[in-house]
Amino acid sequence: MIRGPISMLIVGAVMLGVTLVVTLGPRAFEGILPAKVLDTLDGTMIGGFSGMAAGSGDTPTDFLRDDPDGLQVTGPIAAMAGNRAVFIKDVIDGYTTQVGADSPAELMTIRPISGCRFTPPMQGTTVGHATAGMTDLDLPILTYNDGDLAAAVQTFVNLYREGGVAQVGPPAELAYEVYDVAVTETRAPVYLVLESFVRNRIWNIHLVPGARIERVILLGGTHSGVANLDPVVPVEVLPDADLAACGIQPAYALNPGHRFFEVLTNGTASSKAEAESDFAAMQDRIAAYNTWFRDSFGIRADETRAGFGGTISVVGPQPGEAEPKAVYASIQGGRIRMTQDAYVEITGQVAAGEDFAARVRAIATSFAFGNLETLRQGVQF
């Protein structure tokens, strides 16, 4: 008699679990499912990858789609110089994207450089250049300022006025997003130029045994830093605002399959004319950026760039069969040097009442003379 309901419960639980994994993604289950299971799921369509291989899946380029919205990574590949694709497993051992609970042992604050000129690479140095967009690999580290708090208090007030209750947590963009860089170059010291297109970024460096880093340059974003870098290696930072103040505007060519080119070739007369004008302006910006990049680092930005989406770039050659690969360095317990805003918090390590949501509520309550009910306005018609 009792077997039937138990079977139903088991089947129901399994179905619910599968549904949650598929809808929320494996990263929502960090700390619940084993890391190996999560990594396996993450490499499938359920995880971060949006589609299947274009061909047989034997070559890394099968997992790089030339899409109207830009290059799309659909499998476990990394970007090498010139945006060539390589399988992640062929360049790094122990790679994982499960970083959502990784807390560093040490956070050190660094500041952007003053002025617009970087220390140039030394003679005989290899310059590596990686770019990174959104990865959704959020660390449990946030940084924010009064402006972020004020915006959240306004959201809190609007919600409270509507429903009489409110709870506003930190927006996702306040978290530092991780992007991994595997350095496989061992013949010469490496001068790393790392360029971010998201607000807050931590570059996690993984070295092949014998690789040496001469200097790290962090371009773009609002706040950025490096993890697992030898503390003696200098880090120079120029965020978006300072780049703009210096008249530097990063610009790269669009992928051939981008929808822009569809308009350029098949658009109506007016849209085509506008696209041609935009294209000319784009070419000028790319040329200007390449010139600045070459003057600063001795290489062109577009030819050396390693970064087409995904979560990891490689600086250096692909290790041979018998050669050692880069070793994954976890952020958990590691060291991070980063620029930061007025407030920094590590989720789960903040004293009660001092996290983002508590600050927002406290400010709203204080502005409302201690009584949030005064936020409620109006009569019922």
Next chain:
Amino acid sequence: MLRLLIGCGVLLMAVGFGAAGWQYWQSLPKSAPVELVAAAKAAPAPARQSWMISPTGGLIRQDEVEAYLAQDRFVPGRTVNVQRLAQLDTLLAEGEKLPEPAFFQVLADIRALEVAEGLCPILLETLAQDCAVQSARVVEGSIDLVQGTGLFQIQLVYRLKDEGFELPDLAAHVLRSDVVRLNLDAGAEGTASPEAALRAALVAVADACAAEPVREICRPMQLDLDWKPGQPVSARASIAWLDPLPEGMFVAPPLGAP
């Protein structure tokens, strides 16, 4: 395996039938409490005409009809809208200091009710039986960090004092309306404060209602007022009144109207 399949099927059926049952249950007509039904039967409320026509024979919009007729309660169409500039430090409690500039906007929004105080008393003194602040907000992006000011948008709702007489037969009247405008030069009487400007606007409304072409039961409907210190004041009010049905016009009530 067979049991798993059966279990899976039963689960899906339970979910499906459960959802269907829930929808059916939700779609059942809600029965009113017995006392309310009995009370409704015992004292049927007299049906008031809820439609009005314009002098050209068109139906007046329902929110305007409500704003004119429904004086027993607040209605959305009968409002006083005041846009006024205010110093942010007037929002502070005694001994309190302004926060960091990043918080000026949200502080002003939370405390916007403070700058609305003083407006309802003017309405209550003159024409309103009841008045309430419907909303008070700071206009987004209006904070002047240098001057320490913000622009506030305040909306009041009100209902008029009892005029002491019954409405005539609405089917034999049309609802006419007009706009009253008041423009005061900077420094003129009635520009010293938003309250003074509101009082001046209400006087202008009262004068317009007393003027010759206006016939029966003139009522203010909506009033908009802009006030900034040391600036000209502008106000715009709509008023409405009843006129007898023009000769030769016959009205047919809309279908289903009381």
